[in-house]
Amino acid sequence: MYPQAAAPAASRALRDHNVYRFLTRRAHGFFARDAGVSYRKNLGLLRKIICQESTKFKNVWTTHSASPIAYERGRIYLDNYQCCISSIAQEPRILYQKPKCSKSEKIEDALLLECPLGEMLPSPSDYKSSLIVLTVRNWLLRLSADSGEILEKIYLADSYCKFRYLSWDTPQEVMVVKSAQNKLPAAARQAGIQESVLFYLAVFQVLPLSFIGMLEINKKIFGNSVTDVAVSNGILIVMYSMGLVRLYNFQTILEQFMEQPFDLGHEFNWNGQAGVVGKYPFGLPRNIKITDTPPLLFEASSLENAFQIGGYPWHYIITPNKKKHKGIFHICSLKDNALAKNGIQEMKCCSLEPDWIYFHPDMSGRIIHVGPNLIKVLKLKEDKNNTEQMEVAEDFTIVTNRENCVSNTVTVTASGRVVKKRFNLLDDDPEQETFKIVDYEDELDLLSTVAVTQIGSDGRAHLDIHCNEHGILFKSIPLLESWDVTYSHEVYFDKDLVLHIEQKPNRRFSCYVYQMVCDTAKDDECSSHEKTERAFCKKGGRIFECI
Secondary structure, three states: HHHHHHHHHHHHHHHHHHHHHHHHHHEEEEEEEEOOHHHHHHHHHHHHHHHOOOEEEEEEEEEOOOOEEEEEOOOOEEEOOOOOEEEOOOOOOOEEEEOOOOOHEEEEEEEOOOOOOOOOOHHHHOOOEEEEEEEEOOEEEEEEOOOOEEEHHHHHHOOOOEEEEEEEEEOOOOOEEEEEEOOOOOHHOOOOOOOEEEEEEEEEEOOOOOEEEEEEEHHHHHOOOEEEEEEEEOEEEEOOOOOEEEEHHHHHHHHHHEEEOOOOOEEEEOOOOOEEOOOOEEEOOOOOOOOOOOEEEEEEOHHHHHHEOOOOEEEEEEOOOHHHHOOEEEEEEEEOOOOOEEEEEOOOOOOOOOEEEEEOOOHHHHHEOOOOOEEEEEEEEEOOOOEEEEEEEEEEEOOOOOOOOOOOOOOOOOOOOEOOOOOOOOEEEEEEOOEEEEEOOOOEEEEEEEEEEEOOOEEEEEEEEEOOOOEEEEEEEEEEEOOOOOOOOEEEOOEEEEEEEEOOOOOOOEEEEEEEEOHHHHHHHOOOOOOOOOOOEEEEEEEEOOO
Protein backbone atom coordinates (compact mmCIF):
# COMPACT_ATOMS: atom_id res chain seq x y z
CA MET A 1 0.00 0.00 0.00
CA TYR A 2 2.55 2.53 1.08
CA PRO A 3 4.77 2.24 -2.03
CA GLN A 4 1.68 2.42 -4.26
CA ALA A 5 0.42 5.54 -2.46
CA ALA A 6 3.83 7.11 -2.57
CA ALA A 7 4.13 6.75 -6.35
CA PRO A 8 1.42 9.32 -7.29
CA ALA A 9 2.77 11.72 -4.68
CA ALA A 10 6.28 11.39 -6.10
CA SER A 11 4.91 11.87 -9.60
CA ARG A 12 3.10 15.04 -8.57
CA ALA A 13 6.22 16.34 -6.83
CA LEU A 14 8.31 15.65 -9.94
CA ARG A 15 5.71 17.34 -12.16
CA ASP A 16 5.52 20.39 -9.88
CA HIS A 17 9.34 20.55 -9.82
CA ASN A 18 9.50 20.43 -13.64
CA VAL A 19 6.83 23.15 -13.95
CA TYR A 20 8.76 25.30 -11.46
CA ARG A 21 12.01 24.76 -13.39
CA PHE A 22 10.27 25.61 -16.66
CA LEU A 23 8.79 28.84 -15.31
CA THR A 24 12.04 29.82 -13.59
CA ARG A 25 14.12 29.19 -16.71
CA ARG A 26 11.59 31.12 -18.79
CA ALA A 27 11.68 34.05 -16.37
CA HIS A 28 15.45 34.15 -16.72
CA GLY A 29 15.34 34.03 -20.51
CA PHE A 30 16.29 30.37 -21.04
CA PHE A 31 13.15 29.32 -22.90
CA ALA A 32 14.32 28.25 -26.37
CA ARG A 33 11.67 30.15 -28.30
CA ASP A 34 11.92 33.41 -26.34
CA ALA A 35 12.90 36.48 -28.36
CA GLY A 36 15.72 37.19 -25.89
CA VAL A 37 17.43 33.88 -26.71
CA SER A 38 17.34 34.60 -30.45
CA TYR A 39 18.65 38.11 -29.88
CA ARG A 40 21.56 36.82 -27.78
CA LYS A 41 22.41 34.24 -30.45
CA ASN A 42 22.35 36.93 -33.13
CA LEU A 43 24.66 39.13 -31.06
CA GLY A 44 27.00 36.17 -30.62
CA LEU A 45 27.11 35.68 -34.40
CA LEU A 46 27.66 39.40 -34.98
CA ARG A 47 30.55 39.35 -32.49
CA LYS A 48 32.23 36.51 -34.40
CA ILE A 49 31.73 38.29 -37.74
CA ILE A 50 33.19 41.56 -36.40
CA CYS A 51 36.24 39.76 -35.03
CA GLN A 52 36.95 37.97 -38.31
CA GLU A 53 40.09 39.13 -40.10
CA SER A 54 38.20 39.71 -43.38
CA THR A 55 35.67 42.09 -41.76
CA LYS A 56 36.47 45.77 -42.21
CA PHE A 57 34.87 49.08 -41.26
CA LYS A 58 34.36 51.60 -44.05
CA ASN A 59 33.74 55.33 -43.78
CA VAL A 60 30.42 55.42 -45.68
CA TRP A 61 29.42 59.05 -45.16
CA THR A 62 30.25 62.26 -43.35
CA THR A 63 28.29 65.35 -42.37
CA HIS A 64 29.14 68.73 -40.86
CA SER A 65 27.19 71.10 -38.63
CA ALA A 66 27.45 74.51 -37.00
CA SER A 67 25.81 73.14 -33.81
CA PRO A 68 26.68 70.18 -31.53
CA ILE A 69 26.07 66.64 -32.81
CA ALA A 70 24.71 63.93 -30.50
CA TYR A 71 24.42 60.16 -30.94
CA GLU A 72 22.00 57.74 -29.29
CA ARG A 73 21.38 54.11 -30.31
CA GLY A 74 21.64 54.34 -34.08
CA ARG A 75 20.33 57.91 -34.32
CA ILE A 76 22.38 61.03 -34.99
CA TYR A 77 20.89 64.32 -33.78
CA LEU A 78 21.81 67.68 -35.30
CA ASP A 79 20.57 71.27 -35.08
CA ASN A 80 19.73 71.04 -31.38
CA TYR A 81 17.76 67.79 -31.87
CA GLN A 82 15.67 69.30 -34.68
CA CYS A 83 17.15 66.87 -37.22
CA CYS A 84 17.48 63.10 -36.71
CA ILE A 85 19.45 60.87 -39.08
CA SER A 86 19.58 57.07 -39.04
CA SER A 87 23.14 55.79 -38.89
CA ILE A 88 22.09 52.26 -39.83
CA ALA A 89 21.68 52.71 -43.60
CA GLN A 90 24.75 52.92 -45.86
CA GLU A 91 23.44 56.22 -47.13
CA PRO A 92 22.22 58.98 -44.79
CA ARG A 93 18.49 58.61 -44.13
CA ILE A 94 16.74 61.53 -42.44
CA LEU A 95 14.15 60.25 -39.97
CA TYR A 96 12.75 63.71 -39.35
CA GLN A 97 13.63 67.33 -39.95
CA LYS A 98 11.89 70.05 -37.93
CA PRO A 99 11.87 73.78 -38.63
CA LYS A 100 14.58 75.72 -36.83
CA CYS A 101 13.44 76.46 -33.29
CA SER A 102 13.58 79.81 -31.51
CA LYS A 103 15.98 80.50 -28.64
CA SER A 104 13.11 80.08 -26.17
CA GLU A 105 12.63 76.49 -27.42
CA LYS A 106 16.31 75.53 -27.27
CA ILE A 107 16.94 72.06 -25.87
CA GLU A 108 19.33 71.98 -22.91
CA ASP A 109 19.65 68.22 -22.38
CA ALA A 110 18.18 64.92 -23.57
CA LEU A 111 17.85 61.26 -22.57
CA LEU A 112 16.86 58.27 -24.71
CA LEU A 113 13.94 56.36 -23.23
CA GLU A 114 13.41 52.73 -24.23
CA CYS A 115 10.44 50.47 -23.57
CA PRO A 116 10.68 48.31 -20.42
CA LEU A 117 10.32 44.57 -20.91
CA GLY A 118 7.37 42.62 -19.54
CA GLU A 119 5.19 45.58 -18.54
CA MET A 120 1.75 46.67 -19.73
CA LEU A 121 1.84 50.32 -20.78
CA PRO A 122 -1.13 52.70 -21.18
CA SER A 123 -0.36 53.95 -24.70
CA PRO A 124 0.84 52.18 -27.88
CA SER A 125 3.44 54.93 -28.34
CA ASP A 126 5.02 53.88 -25.03
CA TYR A 127 6.29 50.67 -26.64
CA LYS A 128 8.56 52.59 -29.01
CA SER A 129 11.78 54.46 -28.22
CA SER A 130 11.32 58.09 -27.28
CA LEU A 131 13.50 61.05 -26.41
CA ILE A 132 13.06 63.04 -23.21
CA VAL A 133 14.24 66.62 -23.77
CA LEU A 134 14.51 69.62 -21.46
CA THR A 135 14.02 73.09 -22.95
CA VAL A 136 15.47 76.39 -21.84
CA ARG A 137 12.01 77.53 -20.65
CA ASN A 138 11.60 74.62 -18.20
CA TRP A 139 9.48 72.38 -20.44
CA LEU A 140 10.03 68.63 -20.28
CA LEU A 141 8.97 67.00 -23.56
CA ARG A 142 8.73 63.37 -24.59
CA LEU A 143 9.32 63.03 -28.34
CA SER A 144 8.99 60.07 -30.66
CA ALA A 145 12.55 58.97 -31.45
CA ASP A 146 11.56 58.16 -35.05
CA SER A 147 9.31 61.09 -35.98
CA GLY A 148 10.05 63.87 -33.46
CA GLU A 149 6.33 64.10 -32.65
CA ILE A 150 5.58 65.50 -29.17
CA LEU A 151 3.98 62.72 -27.12
CA GLU A 152 3.89 64.43 -23.70
CA LYS A 153 4.51 67.94 -22.34
CA ILE A 154 5.25 68.80 -18.71
CA TYR A 155 5.84 72.31 -17.41
CA LEU A 156 8.32 72.13 -14.54
CA ALA A 157 8.44 75.57 -12.94
CA ASP A 158 8.34 79.29 -13.61
CA SER A 159 11.31 81.66 -13.42
CA TYR A 160 12.27 80.97 -9.79
CA CYS A 161 14.70 78.29 -11.09
CA LYS A 162 16.29 77.18 -14.35
CA PHE A 163 16.32 73.43 -14.96
CA ARG A 164 19.33 72.40 -17.05
CA TYR A 165 20.31 68.74 -16.60
CA LEU A 166 18.76 65.29 -17.09
CA SER A 167 20.19 62.13 -15.55
CA TRP A 168 19.17 58.64 -14.46
CA ASP A 169 18.74 57.64 -10.85
CA THR A 170 17.92 54.09 -12.01
CA PRO A 171 18.54 53.69 -15.78
CA GLN A 172 15.29 53.55 -17.78
CA GLU A 173 13.23 53.63 -14.56
CA VAL A 174 13.74 56.79 -12.48
CA MET A 175 14.84 60.12 -13.99
CA VAL A 176 16.15 63.24 -12.25
CA VAL A 177 15.86 66.81 -13.58
CA LYS A 178 18.36 69.17 -11.92
CA SER A 179 18.44 72.95 -11.95
CA ALA A 180 21.47 75.14 -12.45
CA GLN A 181 22.94 76.43 -9.19
CA ASN A 182 20.64 79.13 -7.87
CA LYS A 183 22.53 82.44 -7.68
CA LEU A 184 21.18 85.89 -6.93
CA PRO A 185 21.98 88.80 -9.25
CA ALA A 186 24.96 90.92 -8.18
CA ALA A 187 22.70 93.84 -7.27
CA ALA A 188 20.64 91.67 -4.93
CA ARG A 189 23.78 90.31 -3.25
CA GLN A 190 25.11 93.85 -2.76
CA ALA A 191 21.81 94.80 -1.16
CA GLY A 192 22.34 92.05 1.42
CA ILE A 193 19.65 89.71 0.13
CA GLN A 194 20.52 86.06 0.77
CA GLU A 195 19.36 82.99 -1.16
CA SER A 196 19.30 79.78 0.84
CA VAL A 197 18.15 77.40 -1.93
CA LEU A 198 21.09 76.13 -3.99
CA PHE A 199 19.51 73.52 -6.31
CA TYR A 200 16.11 72.09 -7.22
CA LEU A 201 15.59 68.43 -8.12
CA ALA A 202 12.49 67.01 -9.81
CA VAL A 203 12.16 63.22 -9.86
CA PHE A 204 10.03 61.13 -12.25
CA GLN A 205 9.15 57.52 -12.82
CA VAL A 206 9.28 56.83 -16.56
CA LEU A 207 6.98 54.87 -18.90
CA PRO A 208 4.42 55.76 -17.99
CA LEU A 209 5.84 59.15 -17.06
CA SER A 210 4.74 59.97 -13.51
CA PHE A 211 5.79 62.62 -11.00
CA ILE A 212 7.45 61.46 -7.78
CA GLY A 213 8.39 64.78 -6.21
CA MET A 214 10.38 68.00 -6.23
CA LEU A 215 12.79 69.07 -3.50
CA GLU A 216 15.19 71.88 -2.64
CA ILE A 217 18.83 71.54 -1.65
CA ASN A 218 19.03 74.22 1.00
CA LYS A 219 22.22 75.59 2.54
CA LYS A 220 20.43 75.80 5.92
CA ILE A 221 20.20 72.00 5.89
CA PHE A 222 23.28 70.88 3.93
CA GLY A 223 25.68 73.77 4.60
CA ASN A 224 27.03 76.83 2.78
CA SER A 225 29.81 75.16 0.79
CA VAL A 226 27.69 72.82 -1.37
CA THR A 227 28.94 72.94 -4.99
CA ASP A 228 26.90 70.18 -6.66
CA VAL A 229 24.35 67.43 -6.08
CA ALA A 230 23.27 64.27 -7.88
CA VAL A 231 20.94 61.33 -7.38
CA SER A 232 22.19 57.93 -8.49
CA ASN A 233 21.08 54.38 -7.64
CA GLY A 234 18.85 55.58 -4.81
CA ILE A 235 21.58 57.72 -3.23
CA LEU A 236 21.56 61.52 -2.85
CA ILE A 237 25.16 62.66 -3.40
CA VAL A 238 26.13 66.10 -2.06
CA MET A 239 29.54 67.60 -2.97
CA TYR A 240 31.33 70.40 -1.13
CA SER A 241 34.00 72.93 -2.10
CA MET A 242 36.61 71.44 0.22
CA GLY A 243 36.44 68.04 -1.52
CA LEU A 244 33.97 66.45 0.89
CA VAL A 245 31.36 64.04 -0.54
CA ARG A 246 28.33 62.98 1.53
CA LEU A 247 25.84 60.24 0.70
CA TYR A 248 22.21 60.03 1.88
CA ASN A 249 19.52 57.42 1.30
CA PHE A 250 17.16 59.08 -1.19
CA GLN A 251 14.31 56.64 -0.53
CA THR A 252 14.45 57.51 3.17
CA ILE A 253 14.28 61.22 2.25
CA LEU A 254 11.15 60.58 0.14
CA GLU A 255 9.46 58.62 2.93
CA GLN A 256 10.42 61.05 5.68
CA PHE A 257 9.92 64.44 4.04
CA MET A 258 7.28 64.05 1.31
CA GLU A 259 4.29 66.15 2.38
CA GLN A 260 1.80 64.93 -0.23
CA PRO A 261 1.97 62.89 -3.46
CA PHE A 262 0.69 64.45 -6.71
CA ASP A 263 -0.28 62.99 -10.09
CA LEU A 264 0.47 64.66 -13.41
CA GLY A 265 -2.57 66.29 -15.00
CA HIS A 266 -4.58 66.41 -11.75
CA GLU A 267 -5.84 69.62 -10.22
CA PHE A 268 -4.33 70.68 -6.93
CA ASN A 269 -4.93 73.34 -4.30
CA TRP A 270 -2.02 73.28 -1.92
CA ASN A 271 -0.01 75.80 0.13
CA GLY A 272 -1.97 78.67 -1.39
CA GLN A 273 -1.40 77.45 -4.95
CA ALA A 274 -4.07 76.14 -7.29
CA GLY A 275 -3.60 74.65 -10.75
CA VAL A 276 -2.96 71.46 -12.68
CA VAL A 277 0.17 69.41 -11.94
CA GLY A 278 2.66 69.76 -14.79
CA LYS A 279 0.66 72.38 -16.70
CA TYR A 280 1.54 76.00 -17.44
CA PRO A 281 1.77 78.32 -15.51
CA PHE A 282 1.81 76.35 -12.25
CA GLY A 283 4.26 73.57 -13.05
CA LEU A 284 5.15 71.10 -10.30
CA PRO A 285 4.58 71.53 -6.55
CA ARG A 286 7.61 71.37 -4.24
CA ASN A 287 6.13 68.55 -2.23
CA ILE A 288 9.33 67.30 -0.56
CA LYS A 289 10.43 69.65 2.24
CA ILE A 290 13.66 68.60 3.93
CA THR A 291 13.36 70.21 7.35
CA ASP A 292 16.26 68.46 9.07
CA THR A 293 19.55 66.89 8.03
CA PRO A 294 18.81 63.35 6.76
CA PRO A 295 20.68 60.38 8.28
CA LEU A 296 24.19 60.27 6.80
CA LEU A 297 25.09 57.00 5.06
CA PHE A 298 28.72 57.74 4.26
CA GLU A 299 31.20 60.56 3.75
CA ALA A 300 34.66 60.81 2.21
CA SER A 301 37.11 63.54 1.32
CA SER A 302 38.63 63.41 -2.15
CA LEU A 303 40.50 65.75 -4.48
CA GLU A 304 38.07 67.53 -6.82
CA ASN A 305 35.16 65.52 -5.31
CA ALA A 306 36.26 62.48 -7.37
CA PHE A 307 34.43 59.57 -5.73
CA GLN A 308 33.25 56.25 -7.17
CA ILE A 309 31.56 53.17 -5.71
CA GLY A 310 31.62 49.69 -7.23
CA GLY A 311 33.24 46.28 -7.09
CA TYR A 312 32.27 43.20 -5.12
CA PRO A 313 32.22 43.40 -2.18
CA TRP A 314 31.55 47.17 -2.30
CA HIS A 315 34.62 49.39 -2.55
CA TYR A 316 35.18 53.05 -3.37
CA ILE A 317 37.93 54.95 -5.19
CA ILE A 318 39.19 58.37 -4.06
CA THR A 319 42.25 60.60 -4.49
CA PRO A 320 43.61 61.96 -1.20
CA ASN A 321 42.49 65.57 -0.88
CA LYS A 322 45.83 67.29 -1.57
CA LYS A 323 47.11 68.56 -4.91
CA LYS A 324 50.39 66.69 -4.52
CA HIS A 325 48.38 63.44 -4.60
CA LYS A 326 46.82 64.15 -8.00
CA GLY A 327 47.05 60.94 -10.05
CA ILE A 328 47.19 58.71 -6.96
CA PHE A 329 44.09 56.58 -6.33
CA HIS A 330 43.10 54.77 -3.13
CA ILE A 331 40.79 51.74 -3.37
CA CYS A 332 39.06 51.19 -0.02
CA SER A 333 36.36 48.97 1.44
CA LEU A 334 32.99 50.69 1.81
CA LYS A 335 32.27 48.51 4.83
CA ASP A 336 35.08 49.73 7.11
CA ASN A 337 37.13 52.22 5.01
CA ALA A 338 40.07 49.79 5.06
CA LEU A 339 42.57 50.26 2.25
CA ALA A 340 42.74 47.17 0.06
CA LYS A 341 46.04 45.36 -0.26
CA ASN A 342 47.85 46.98 -3.25
CA GLY A 343 45.00 49.48 -3.08
CA ILE A 344 47.17 52.52 -3.91
CA GLN A 345 47.30 52.78 -7.69
CA GLU A 346 49.61 55.22 -9.47
CA MET A 347 50.75 55.26 -13.11
CA LYS A 348 53.87 57.35 -12.33
CA CYS A 349 53.63 59.08 -15.67
CA CYS A 350 54.63 62.61 -16.66
CA SER A 351 51.88 63.97 -18.90
CA LEU A 352 49.72 67.02 -19.57
CA GLU A 353 46.50 65.01 -19.41
CA PRO A 354 45.92 63.09 -16.16
CA ASP A 355 45.34 59.35 -16.10
CA TRP A 356 41.87 58.20 -15.09
CA ILE A 357 40.32 55.28 -13.24
CA TYR A 358 36.81 53.86 -12.93
CA PHE A 359 34.87 50.69 -12.15
CA HIS A 360 34.33 48.54 -15.22
CA PRO A 361 30.77 49.07 -16.59
CA ASP A 362 30.37 45.33 -17.31
CA MET A 363 29.33 44.77 -13.65
CA SER A 364 32.24 42.35 -13.14
CA GLY A 365 33.52 44.43 -10.23
CA ARG A 366 36.81 45.03 -12.03
CA ILE A 367 38.57 48.40 -12.30
CA ILE A 368 39.99 50.09 -15.41
CA HIS A 369 42.99 52.41 -14.97
CA VAL A 370 44.02 54.32 -18.12
CA GLY A 371 47.34 56.08 -18.63
CA PRO A 372 48.97 57.61 -21.71
CA ASN A 373 50.44 54.34 -22.97
CA LEU A 374 49.04 51.70 -20.61
CA ILE A 375 45.62 50.38 -19.67
CA LYS A 376 45.45 48.21 -16.56
CA VAL A 377 42.36 46.11 -15.86
CA LEU A 378 42.37 45.28 -12.16
CA LYS A 379 40.29 42.87 -10.09
CA LEU A 380 39.42 42.53 -6.43
CA LYS A 381 40.12 39.18 -4.80
CA GLU A 382 40.48 37.81 -1.27
CA ASP A 383 43.91 38.16 0.28
CA LYS A 384 45.27 34.64 0.80
CA ASN A 385 46.77 35.56 4.17
CA ASN A 386 43.75 37.53 5.41
CA THR A 387 40.27 36.56 4.20
CA GLU A 388 38.84 39.72 5.80
CA GLN A 389 40.88 41.92 3.45
CA MET A 390 40.57 42.28 -0.31
CA GLU A 391 43.55 42.53 -2.64
CA VAL A 392 43.82 44.53 -5.87
CA ALA A 393 45.42 42.32 -8.52
CA GLU A 394 46.19 42.84 -12.19
CA ASP A 395 43.83 41.00 -14.54
CA PHE A 396 45.44 42.08 -17.82
CA THR A 397 47.09 45.09 -19.48
CA ILE A 398 46.90 46.76 -22.89
CA VAL A 399 49.84 48.83 -24.14
CA THR A 400 50.29 51.23 -27.05
CA ASN A 401 52.59 50.50 -29.96
CA ARG A 402 55.56 52.82 -29.49
CA GLU A 403 58.13 50.80 -31.42
CA ASN A 404 58.68 53.61 -33.91
CA CYS A 405 59.02 56.27 -31.27
CA VAL A 406 62.29 58.18 -31.33
CA SER A 407 63.34 58.70 -27.74
CA ASN A 408 67.07 59.36 -28.12
CA THR A 409 68.25 62.40 -26.21
CA VAL A 410 71.46 62.51 -28.30
CA THR A 411 71.52 62.91 -32.10
CA VAL A 412 74.40 63.26 -34.56
CA THR A 413 74.14 65.72 -37.47
CA ALA A 414 75.41 65.04 -41.02
CA SER A 415 78.61 66.91 -40.21
CA GLY A 416 79.25 64.71 -37.20
CA ARG A 417 78.26 67.29 -34.57
CA VAL A 418 76.65 65.79 -31.44
CA VAL A 419 73.40 67.51 -30.36
CA LYS A 420 71.87 66.85 -26.95
CA LYS A 421 68.22 67.52 -26.23
CA ARG A 422 67.57 69.69 -23.17
CA PHE A 423 64.16 68.10 -22.49
CA ASN A 424 62.46 64.73 -22.48
CA LEU A 425 59.19 63.95 -24.22
CA LEU A 426 56.10 63.81 -22.05
CA ASP A 427 54.40 60.42 -21.75
CA ASP A 428 51.43 61.79 -23.70
CA ASP A 429 53.45 63.75 -26.26
CA PRO A 430 51.42 63.83 -29.50
CA GLU A 431 54.33 62.28 -31.43
CA GLN A 432 53.96 59.12 -29.34
CA GLU A 433 50.95 56.84 -29.65
CA THR A 434 48.67 57.71 -26.74
CA PHE A 435 45.37 56.33 -25.46
CA LYS A 436 42.57 58.89 -25.70
CA ILE A 437 39.34 56.89 -25.26
CA VAL A 438 38.40 53.57 -23.64
CA ASP A 439 34.85 52.23 -23.94
CA TYR A 440 32.86 49.04 -23.43
CA GLU A 441 30.36 47.59 -25.94
CA ASP A 442 27.99 45.85 -23.53
CA GLU A 443 25.91 43.92 -26.09
CA LEU A 444 28.97 42.33 -27.73
CA ASP A 445 31.08 42.19 -24.55
CA LEU A 446 34.02 43.87 -26.26
CA LEU A 447 36.44 46.51 -24.98
CA SER A 448 37.40 49.30 -27.40
CA THR A 449 40.31 51.73 -27.23
CA VAL A 450 41.27 54.74 -29.35
CA ALA A 451 44.98 55.53 -29.69
CA VAL A 452 46.36 58.60 -31.48
CA THR A 453 49.69 59.68 -32.94
CA GLN A 454 50.17 63.24 -34.24
CA ILE A 455 53.30 64.44 -36.03
CA GLY A 456 53.01 68.09 -37.00
CA SER A 457 49.50 68.84 -38.17
CA ASP A 458 48.82 65.27 -39.32
CA GLY A 459 47.23 63.12 -36.62
CA ARG A 460 46.26 59.46 -37.08
CA ALA A 461 43.95 57.45 -34.86
CA HIS A 462 42.79 53.86 -34.76
CA LEU A 463 40.09 52.08 -32.77
CA ASP A 464 41.16 48.69 -31.42
CA ILE A 465 38.71 45.98 -30.37
CA HIS A 466 39.79 43.73 -27.50
CA CYS A 467 38.42 40.68 -25.73
CA ASN A 468 36.79 42.03 -22.58
CA GLU A 469 37.73 38.97 -20.54
CA HIS A 470 41.42 38.67 -21.39
CA GLY A 471 42.35 41.84 -23.31
CA ILE A 472 43.38 40.00 -26.50
CA LEU A 473 43.43 42.27 -29.56
CA PHE A 474 40.83 41.13 -32.11
CA LYS A 475 40.84 43.96 -34.64
CA SER A 476 42.28 47.40 -35.38
CA ILE A 477 40.13 49.90 -37.30
CA PRO A 478 41.97 52.92 -38.78
CA LEU A 479 40.07 56.20 -38.66
CA LEU A 480 40.84 57.78 -42.02
CA GLU A 481 40.20 61.43 -41.15
CA SER A 482 43.02 63.47 -39.63
CA TRP A 483 42.85 63.70 -35.82
CA ASP A 484 43.96 66.92 -34.13
CA VAL A 485 44.68 66.31 -30.44
CA THR A 486 43.75 69.92 -29.60
CA TYR A 487 40.14 69.35 -30.71
CA SER A 488 37.37 67.66 -28.74
CA HIS A 489 36.51 64.13 -29.91
CA GLU A 490 33.92 61.45 -29.18
CA VAL A 491 34.07 57.93 -30.63
CA TYR A 492 31.23 55.39 -30.37
CA PHE A 493 31.56 51.67 -31.10
CA ASP A 494 27.97 50.42 -31.32
CA LYS A 495 27.69 46.85 -32.68
CA ASP A 496 28.41 47.07 -36.43
CA LEU A 497 28.91 50.85 -36.36
CA VAL A 498 31.80 53.18 -35.47
CA LEU A 499 30.99 56.88 -35.16
CA HIS A 500 33.49 59.72 -34.72
CA ILE A 501 32.23 63.18 -33.68
CA GLU A 502 34.75 66.01 -33.79
CA GLN A 503 34.45 69.59 -32.54
CA LYS A 504 36.72 72.07 -34.31
CA PRO A 505 37.28 75.74 -33.39
CA ASN A 506 34.55 78.30 -34.06
CA ARG A 507 31.78 75.76 -33.32
CA ARG A 508 32.38 73.56 -36.34
CA PHE A 509 31.29 69.97 -35.83
CA SER A 510 31.87 66.90 -38.01
CA CYS A 511 30.45 63.38 -37.85
CA TYR A 512 32.18 60.45 -39.59
CA VAL A 513 30.15 57.24 -39.94
CA TYR A 514 31.90 53.86 -40.37
CA GLN A 515 29.98 50.66 -41.07
CA MET A 516 30.96 47.02 -41.12
CA VAL A 517 31.67 45.49 -44.54
CA CYS A 518 32.65 41.90 -45.28
CA ASP A 519 33.70 42.31 -48.94
CA THR A 520 37.41 41.42 -48.98
CA ALA A 521 37.81 43.10 -52.37
CA LYS A 522 37.36 46.45 -50.62
CA ASP A 523 40.04 45.87 -47.98
CA ASP A 524 42.48 48.42 -49.41
CA GLU A 525 39.77 51.05 -49.78
CA CYS A 526 38.60 50.64 -46.19
CA SER A 527 42.06 50.99 -44.64
CA SER A 528 43.77 53.47 -46.95
CA HIS A 529 44.47 56.98 -45.67
CA GLU A 530 44.70 58.28 -49.21
CA LYS A 531 41.91 60.55 -50.37
CA THR A 532 39.09 58.58 -51.98
CA GLU A 533 36.49 59.87 -54.36
CA ARG A 534 33.56 61.44 -52.57
CA ALA A 535 30.13 62.27 -53.90
CA PHE A 536 28.14 65.11 -52.39
CA CYS A 537 24.41 64.60 -51.97
CA LYS A 538 21.75 66.93 -50.57
CA LYS A 539 18.94 65.61 -48.38
CA GLY A 540 16.50 67.69 -46.39
CA GLY A 541 18.52 70.80 -47.13
CA ARG A 542 21.69 69.21 -45.67
CA ILE A 543 24.83 68.27 -47.62
CA PHE A 544 26.46 64.88 -47.01
CA GLU A 545 29.76 63.48 -48.23
CA CYS A 546 29.22 59.90 -49.41
CA ILE A 547 31.97 57.50 -50.42
